[in-house]
Amino acid sequence: MTPAVTTPAVTPSSTPDPSYGVWLIGARGSVATTAVAGSAAVTAGLHPATGMVTETPPFTEAGLPPLGSLVFGGHDTVECPLPKRAEHLAAGGVLPHGLPSAVRAELAAADAEIRPGGPVSGDARPDDELVAAFAADISDFTRRRGLARTVVVNVASTEPAPDDHELRLPASSLYAAAALRAGCPYVNFTPSTGLHHPSLAAAAASSRIPYAGRDGKTGQTLLRAVLAPMFLQRALDVRAWSGTNLLGGGDGAALADPAAAAAKNAGKERVLADVLGTAPQGEVHIDDVPALGDWKTAWDHIAFDGFLGSRMVLQTIWQGCDSALAAPLVLDLARLLARAADLGLSGPRPELGFYFKDPDGHTSALGEQYAELLAFASRLGERK
Numbered sequence: 001m002t003p004a005v006t007t008p009a010v011t012p013s014s015t016p017d018p019s020y021g022v023w024l025i026g027a028r029g030s031v032a033t034t035a036v037a038g039s040a041a042v043t044a045g046l047h048p049a050t051g052m053v054t055e056t057p058p059f060t061e062a063g064l065p066p067l068g069s070l071v072f073g074g075h076d077t078v079e080c081p082l083p084k085r086a087e088h089l090a091a092g093g094v095l096p097h098g099l100p101s102a103v104r105a106e107l108a109a110a111d112a113e114i115r116p117g118g119p120v121s122g123d124a125r126p127d128d129e130l131v132a133a134f135a136a137d138i139s140d141f142t143r144r145r146g147l148a149r150t151v152v153v154n155v156a157s158t159e160p161a162p163d164d165h166e167l168r169l170p171a172s173s174l175y176a177a178a179a180l181r182a183g184c185p186y187v188n189f190t191p192s193t194g195l196h197h198p199s200l201a202a203a204a205a206s207s208r209i210p211y212a213g214r215d216g217k218t219g220q221t222l223l224r225a226v227l228a229p230m231f232l233q234r235a236l237d238v239r240a241w242s243g244t245n246l247l248g249g250g251d252g253a254a255l256a257d258p259a260a261a262a263a264k265n266a267g268k269e270r271v272l273a274d275v276l277g278t279a280p281q282g283e284v285h286i287d288d289v290p291a292l293g294d295w296k297t298a299w300d301h302i303a304f305d306g307f308l309g310s311r312m313v314l315q316t317i318w319q320g321c322d323s324a325l326a327a328p329l330v331l332d333l334a335r336l337l338a339r340a341a342d343l344g345l346s347g348p349r350p351e352l353g354f355y356f357k358d359p360d361g362h363t364s365a366l367g368e369q370y371a372e373l374l375a376f377a378s379r380l381g382e383r384k
Contacts, residue, residue, distance in 0.1 A: 018065075089294065160262075194213060243299065270357065
């Protein structure tokens with residue numbers, strides 16, 4: 001009689017990694033679409049993680065959620081689905097040719113989790129009702145998808161700074177309040193008010209969530225954060241620093257509004273005042289050039305004095321795509337905030353000032369900010 005063959009029970013060597021939500025405000029915009037497509041492409045091994053600081057060696061032991069564990073959803077007021085939006089970006093050279101088809105399933109899955117945003121014209125719901133609705137969308141997403149937690153990231157178009165006498169919260173602050181109510185870590189990657197609204201100060205202070213912002217540092221201001229310390233450290237007197245931005249796409253249209261442009265420029269100017277100790281003469285001008293699409297040209301003219309009053313000039317030109325520069329930083333921040341929340345950290349995270357024009361931290365010099373970020377990564381890894 002042939003003995004029965006017994007198959008031994010297989011014991012998993014480890015439990016599966018938990019999944020984490022990334023809830024994008026402005027989920028069908030260029031930055032969000034690039035982040036979703038990019039996350040899928042890197043996870044599948046189709047492209048390297050270029051631009052993702054958290055994929056560099058200093059972060060290997062930080063305990064960050066794997067990129068493949070991220071699940072995307074969000075709010076938006078536009079209806080163009082993510083797969084179609086990705087096709088538009090590929091046609092404009094923002095995404096590689098063929099990528100929208102290669103990650104179509106992932107784009108469609110994220111699009112299925114996008115809910116109507118607001119407030120839209122004619123929506124008479126009071127602020128608290130809107131906040132409750134947005135928070136319910138986020139909480140439902142987290143529960144239904146079985147997520148360990150969800151990080152809310154604002155990547156919507158820049159809005160004007162609110163008027164001091166305005167009784168209603170701006171849209172960015174409605175979403176920030178919803179993140180607080182849903183108990184979610186929050187990132188403001190825009191210059192918009194978000195959690196900085198005075199009426200949210202008490203709720204933010206009493207919350208048990210980590211948050212970071214504001215206004216992602218991707219191009220012109222990134223360069224300023226490198227060059228300004230150079231002038232200071234070499235004892236060169238900066239007399240004037242002027243800049244011009246030419247850009248199209250949704251950002252160009254939004255920043256054609258002088259009030260929105262003023263909100264954007266506040267962060268650009270802060271880095272110079274913080275590092276140099278005074279604001280030099282000159283301004284930043286933003287021009288909407290629709291023909292440029294999602295591409296941007298930023299020009300800076302720096303007038304400075306050298307030894308014995310010798311007058312000199314440095315000019316820089318930055319040409320790039322904001323979506324491709326911003327998307328990897330959005331993925332970095334979502335992973336860092338998720339890990340911070342897992343460890344029970346709360347409140348503003350000045351260690352993440354490396355990513356922002358108008359950071360919560362005390363310094364705007366990129367080198368110092370990077371050192372603080374690396375120290376933070378070490379802390380995250382030590383608290384496993």
